[in-house]
Amino acid sequence: HSALVRVCHWVNALCFLILLMSGLQIFNAHSSLSWGAATDFEHPFLSFSAKENDNGDVTAGETTLFGHTFDTTGLFGASRGSDGEMEERGFPSWATLPAEQDLAMGRRWHFFFAWLLVINGLVYVANLVAARHFRDLWPSVADLRAIPRAVRDHALLRFPKGKEALHYNVLQKLAYLSVVVAFPILVLAGLTMSPAMDSAFPWLLALFHGRQSARTVHFVLAACLVAFVVVHLVMVLVSGVFNNMRSMITGRYRIEEDAR
Numbered sequence: 001h002s003a004l005v006r007v008c009h010w011v012n013a014l015c016f017l018i019l020l021m022s023g024l025q026i027f028n029a030h031s032s033l034s035w036g037a038a039t040d041f042e043h044p045f046l047s048f049s050a051k052e053n054d055n056g057d058v059t060a061g062e063t064t065l066f067g068h069t070f071d072t073t074g075l076f077g078a079s080r081g082s083d084g085e086m087e088e089r090g091f092p093s094w095a096t097l098p099a100e101q102d103l104a105m106g107r108r109w110h111f112f113f114a115w116l117l118v119i120n121g122l123v124y125v126a127n128l129v130a131a132r133h134f135r136d137l138w139p140s141v142a143d144l145r146a147i148p149r150a151v152r153d154h155a156l157l158r159f160p161k162g163k164e165a166l167h168y169n170v171l172q173k174l175a176y177l178s179v180v181v182a183f184p185i186l187v188l189a190g191l192t193m194s195p196a197m198d199s200a201f202p203w204l205l206a207l208f209h210g211r212q213s214a215r216t217v218h219f220v221l222a223a224c225l226v227a228f229v230v231v232h233l234v235m236v237l238v239s240g241v242f243n244n245m246r247s248m249i250t251g252r253y254r255i256e257e258d259a260r
Contacts, residue, residue: 001247001248002127004123004127005124006248006251010248011120012117012121012124015113015114015116015117016117016225016229018097018109019110019114019117019222020222020226021095021096022096022097022106022107022113023106023110023222024095024096025091025102025106025109026103026107027090028089029103031048031049031077031090032048033047033212033215034212037209037211037212038210038212044064046063046066048061048062048072048076048090048091049062049064049088050062050087051078057086058085058086058088060073060077061073061074061075061076061078061079062076063077074092075092076091077089079092079093080092081093082099082100089101114190121183125180136173137168137177138173139170139174139177143169144170146169146170147171150171151171154171154235157238157239159239162255162256165253175228175231175232182221182224182225185221186217188207189208189215189217189221190214190218191204192204192207192208192211193211193215
């Protein structure tokens, strides 16, 4: 990877971490998701809530998904605060930025690093176009036919060697291409939640069928990116953490020769 790509990678990593934690802080202000122009308080398809005893003390956390309720005490709905007492929170304090309930500060963190991520993303895409690297992410027909073999090889922890290691395999291409496609949708959905942006660009509301729908799209795509990052980190660990980290810091990557 070039120096520019490596810098963009680490800026993305920092921005994503802060955006995730500040986004969970914002989500905690209204811990439910629905579809349409207005909030469906009676029938959200996802909600985090807390149960209280007769004294008004929080005793448990619950997650409701498509009408099915699960006890998620300590993780979703209710968790212990800094004072050790159980409190109603969509996501626990260790997962949010800032840790305490502070919507205004969470929004400041989120908006600043969101624009930093957008600028960094534009630089990355401009580099893809200028260096004609888009073809490196676009799977060929032969790549698509090789998906079953690629899945089997990854499941068996067999990774490319020799010349094959110099190029993305089909699973990497599909994963990175999905991120490139999802990124602008995620940004547009985030902008749609702003009344000021809706006033300036009313087509945003029509595009997402309402502000609550945009909020849901934003949350779901963010969750998909979290899943991508988790898989990405697992692959880094099992395929050679030192070699992978060195390559993304210095640009040097040691290629193992294929014995076949």
